[in-house]
Amino acid sequence: MGKRRTSLKDLAEQLGVSIATVSRALRNSHEVGEEMKQKVQDLAKRLNYRPNPFAQSLRSEAPRMIGVVVPNLVTHYYAAVLSGIEDYATTNGYSVISSNSHENHEDEERAIDNFISLHVEGIVACLAQDTVDYSHFIEINEMGIPLVFFARTCLPEMFSSVVANGDEAAQQATDHLIRTGSRRIAFLGGPNHLDMVRRRKHGYLEALREHKLPIERSLVVCDKIDYEVARRATIELLQRNDRPDAILAFNDIITYAAFDGIKSLGLRIPEDVAIIGFTEGDTSAFVTPKLTAIMDQAHITGMKACELLLRNINGDKKIYKEVIPMTLKIRESSDKRLNEG
DSSP: OTTSOOOHHHHHHHHTSOHHHHHHHHTTOTTSOHHHHHHHHHHHHHTTOOOOHHHHHHHHHOOOEEEEEESOTTSHHHHHHHHHHHHHHHHTTOEEEEEEOTTOHHHHHHHHHHHHHTTOSEEEEOOOTTOOOOHHHHHHHHHTOOEEEESSOOOTTTOEEEEEOHHHHHHHHHHHHHHTTOOSEEEEESOTTSHHHHHHHHHHHHHHHHTTOOOOGGGEEEOOSOHHHHHHHHHHHHTSTTOOSEEEESSHHHHHHHHHHHHHTTOOTTTTOEEEEEOOSSGGGSSSSOOEEEEOOHHHHHHHHHHHHHHHHTTOOOOOEEEEOOEEEOOSSSOTTTTOO
């Protein structure tokens, strides 16, 4: 195990049993046989497993807690979702513990493991961008711990989810770009395996088809959700002889990276390159020119995700898929006709 603290998951893997079985054995639960209890306790002693004292003190006070794991807590979107979750949870007598996966699969797994150790009653989660192995969520389902996804989701047959109508919003935004003079529109997205990326890209492509514009693979750039990666991709696109004259950007990080990339080349927005971004909050109104934005209702998303989780905790086993509509806020960055003449 090296210097890393031994976890419940480590014990479970060595013994070939579930985390739930290990947890129950360490609590001396009657649900686990004496032989298995002894095996678990012996291994825990040998590997110097130490239960989290914070978790133990919380359990002694018996609070009602839910865990929330998000990919990037410093962005306005995830902070706003968390605020919605906290508001709904607090109103209903629950406390919230949040964890930042930093867009990293291992950190995401570790957060889930910690929530299990803390005996949360349920979990709200948004996938890290590099998560392609969902075994830790399958295990949550097998343990009977309620879980609801928001924004980036997986395993729809197992878990409820709250998503935005990203496909419709992207189609509407692309349609707006075309109707206001743009013809070669690039799509800057995140990793293709994310359902959130696929939905938004689908809407963009549908708008091109509807207007009978050619679909150029080289104008669809789906890469890591990272500011510098997106900024470089923008500059590479705009330095081509057949550069795009508009950009639809997948989220706030990619949007502002693209905005910066356009400006760094001395190009005018929207005359040379129009831009629309999926972004949350009022910051899009504070850049020059003011940014046309597709706005998430992040706070409502958080409240709805928490509502579905509490329904599940209270015995409702139905799987829900809630779709929260987005709003296209048209400002200065998208209409090429504004400065004509």
